[in-house]
Amino acid sequence: MTFPYEDYLRNEKLPLLWCPGCGDGIVLKAIIRAIHKLGWKKDDIAMVSGIGCSGRTPGYVDFNTLHTTHGRPVSFATGIKMVRPDKHVIVVSGDGDATAIGGNHFIHACRRNIDINLIVINNSIYGMTGGQFSPTTPIGINTSTTPMGNIDPAFDIGQLAIAAGATFVGRQTVAKGLMLSKMMEEGFAHNGMTVIDVIANCHTQYGRRNKLGDPIKLIKFLQDKAVPLRKAEKMKPGELEGKFVTGVLHKVEREEYTDAYERLIKEAKGQGGK
Amino acid sequence: MSRKVRLLSGNEVVAEAAIAAGCRFYAGYPITPSSEVAAVMAKELPGVGGRFIQMEDEIASMGAIIGASLAGVKSITATSGPGFSLKQEHIGFACITEIPCVIVNVMRGGPSTGLPTAPSQSDVMQAMWGTHGDHPVIALCPSYLREIFTETVRSFNLSEKYRTPVILLLDEITGHMNGRVEFPDIEELEIIDRKKPTVPPDQYYPYDTSFGDVPPLANFFDEGYRYHVTGLNHDKTGFPTINPELIQADEERMLRKISDNLDDIIKYEEMNLDDADIALVAYGSTARSARAAMDEARAKGIKVGLFRPITLWPFPEKGLLKVAEKVHTIIVPEMNLGQMILEVERIVKERAILKGIHQVDSRPISPERILKKIEEVTK
Numbered sequence: 001m002t003f004p005y006e007d008y009l010r011n012e013k014l015p016l017l018w019c020p021g022c023g024d025g026i027v028l029k030a031i032i033r034a035i036h037k038l039g040w041k042k043d044d045i046a047m048v049s050g051i052g053c054s055g056r057t058p059g060y061v062d063f064n065t066l067h068t069t070h071g072r073p074v075s076f077a078t079g080i081k082m083v084r085p086d087k088h089v090i091v092v093s094g095d096g097d098a099t100a101i102g103g104n105h106f107i108h109a110c111r112r113n114i115d116i117n118l119i120v121i122n123n124s125i126y127g128m129t130g131g132q133f134s135p136t137t138p139i140g141i142n143t144s145t146t147p148m149g150n151i152d153p154a155f156d157i158g159q160l161a162i163a164a165g166a167t168f169v170g171r172q173t174v175a176k177g178l179m180l181s182k183m184m185e186e187g188f189a190h191n192g193m194t195v196i197d198v199i200a201n202c203h204t205q206y207g208r209r210n211k212l213g214d215p216i217k218l219i220k221f222l223q224d225k226a227v228p229l230r231k232a233e234k235m236k237p238g239e240l241e242g243k244f245v246t247g248v249l250h251k252v253e254r255e256e257y258t259d260a261y262e263r264l265i266k267e268a269k270g271q272g273g274k
Numbered sequence: 275m276s277r278k279v280r281l282l283s284g285n286e287v288v289a290e291a292a293i294a295a296g297c298r299f300y301a302g303y304p305i306t307p308s309s310e311v312a313a314v315m316a317k318e319l320p321g322v323g324g325r326f327i328q329m330e331d332e333i334a335s336m337g338a339i340i341g342a343s344l345a346g347v348k349s350i351t352a353t354s355g356p357g358f359s360l361k362q363e364h365i366g367f368a369c370i371t372e373i374p375c376v377i378v379n380v381m382r383g384g385p386s387t388g389l390p391t392a393p394s395q396s397d398v399m400q401a402m403w404g405t406h407g408d409h410p411v412i413a414l415c416p417s418y419l420r421e422i423f424t425e426t427v428r429s430f431n432l433s434e435k436y437r438t439p440v441i442l443l444l445d446e447i448t449g450h451m452n453g454r455v456e457f458p459d460i461e462e463l464e465i466i467d468r469k470k471p472t473v474p475p476d477q478y479y480p481y482d483t484s485f486g487d488v489p490p491l492a493n494f495f496d497e498g499y500r501y502h503v504t505g506l507n508h509d510k511t512g513f514p515t516i517n518p519e520l521i522q523a524d525e526e527r528m529l530r531k532i533s534d535n536l537d538d539i540i541k542y543e544e545m546n547l548d549d550a551d552i553a554l555v556a557y558g559s560t561a562r563s564a565r566a567a568m569d570e571a572r573a574k575g576i577k578v579g580l581f582r583p584i585t586l587w588p589f590p591e592k593g594l595l596k597v598a599e600k601v602h603t604i605i606v607p608e609m610n611l612g613q614m615i616l617e618v619e620r621i622v623k624e625r626a627i628l629k630g631i632h633q634v635d636s637r638p639i640s641p642e643r644i645l646k647k648i649e650e651v652t653k
């Protein structure tokens with residue numbers, strides 16, 4: 001059975017502007033599959049993005065879509081969710097967008113535990129602006145602004161989200177599209193801040209500058225570093241050096257922010273007003 | 275509601291008026307001297323089913339109100355000096371995407387941290403030109419408590435009517451002055467809501483100019499009206515375009531939606547100008563000193579009048595021109611080193627002698643100082 005992607009896409013906007021072989025298309029498919037499984041109505045979904053390659057995702061989906069400023073989509077999404085807590089809000093961001101220029105919005109949305117579903121397409125580089133290093137670029141990697149190799153230590157987006165208070169945190173690579181989609185399904189259904197760190201390839205910038213070959217080779221290179229959570233739990237910390245853990249890294253229940261605000265409204269109205 | 279008359283500060287009046295205008299969302303970040311706006315909103319909004327959020331920074335507050343407005347809820351933020359600088363990026367976003375919202379800037383001394391608890395009027399040019407790119411702006415600047423109420427309501431009305439951010443300029447004095455405020459009858463207030471689409475979803479475009487220079491705006495989640503919004507230059511569908519003709523036409527339309535409606539947007543007050551030899555051009559709290567100076571000068575037999583712009587942007591050019599034809603001297607007192615006087619100069623040209631009083635020493639401009647200048651030019 002072919003999957004009805006076209007029911008969710010603005011088909012007249014195809015083909016995608018991303019480079020052939022880009023992981024962003026895999027993420028787009030995964031999001032649509034998750035939404036389809038959940039049975040969400042298109043009218044009820046807002047998809048918000050920032051700037052960069054990831055920022056172009058909402059343009060392709062037939063939802064209420066908002067392409068905002070660099071790093072700030074979570075702030076717009078917060079406003080939308082606050083006034084329409086009954087609706088579904090998805091943010092598609094990148095590693096630079098979410099954790100450099102948008103780092104403050106990222107951690108505070110996690111802290112509030114507002115029901116926003118944040119997908120970070122993490123390719124460890126600024127693709128659109130010409131291949132500069134990002135907060136998730138590993139040490140030693142060549143980029144257009146680290147010509148002698150990167151000396152900036154990298155963020156672990158999953159750990160950052162957990163420490164900041166997100167209540168659903170997962171990580172998967174674009175090599176595992178169906179598993180990624182299943183994780184999104186679980187994360188989207190979760191009532192609270194969801195962060196999914198999607199390890200993605202940018203062969204055009206990252207791959208080319210580091211002799212990591214074509215998209216398939218680069219995706220394989222990334223997948224080889226992935227260690228599923230169950231396996232990682234049995235490994236010693238040293239053995240995980242240079243690798244990353246995939247799976248649902250964190251899932252807890254804590255009062256969601258707009259639910260908490262709803263309590264305030266009931267309380268205020270219950271007092272008989274002024 | 276048994277609160278027709280209350281003792282309030284200017285900042286508190288802003289909050290009360292915003293709720294009266296139908297505002298149901300506030301996002302902000304703590305900053306002096308605008309704090310009372312947030313405090314009242316935090317207290318009052320839940321009771322009317324509205325929502326308040328203190329965001330992590332100024333930029334986020336601005337993003338949140340744009341998001342909330344797009345979802346159909348009238349929204350406001352309040353800030354001061356440094357916060358106003360930070361908000362500029364998203365004010366530009368609201369300009370190009372044409373999403374209504376109201377930004378209150380309670381002006382304080384600057385640049386940078388400057389004088390957090392002292393008045394200033396040094397953001398009047400930033401209100402117009404703060405964000406990058408060409409863009410229309412409406413900025414209102416009330417002087418009296420009752421007027422803060424009506425101008426706050428008008429900020430929302432103009433914002434909804436013209437699909438544009440509106441900047442409401444107070445300063446530390448107008449924001450913190452306490453007084454008896456007689457509330458207008460809420461039921462009799464004119465409240466304007468954004469024009470909604472009259473066409474079915476499949477014929478709807480968020481920037482469709484066939485309905486005029488201000489296209490109807492569907493709310494996010496309105497059944498069937500799914501559309502795209504971007505900060506990139508876009509065509510009528512809301513999607514990015516690099517078509518030079520479309521970009522030029524759209525940027526011109528955005529300016530035109532303001533410039534074609536000056537009579538509706540511009541408001542100013544004239545006092546004693548009919549026989550005046552000297553005109554004071556003053557706005558905000560400085561207009562209060564100017565009015566006192568005018569009264570004292572009149573008592574001394576000097577024919578002084580007052581031209582008080584309430585709409586600062588677009589500037590009341592036509593009104594000022596008429597004044598410039600009549601008087602021999604125009605005095606512009608303002609709490610900055612010469613900002614609005616540049617706009618006055620552009621309009622007045624050689625028609626009258628122009629004198630400025632520019633004080634940035636943390637103190638308000640006193641009526642005595644203005645009177646002294648009046649007497650100087652009378653000699």
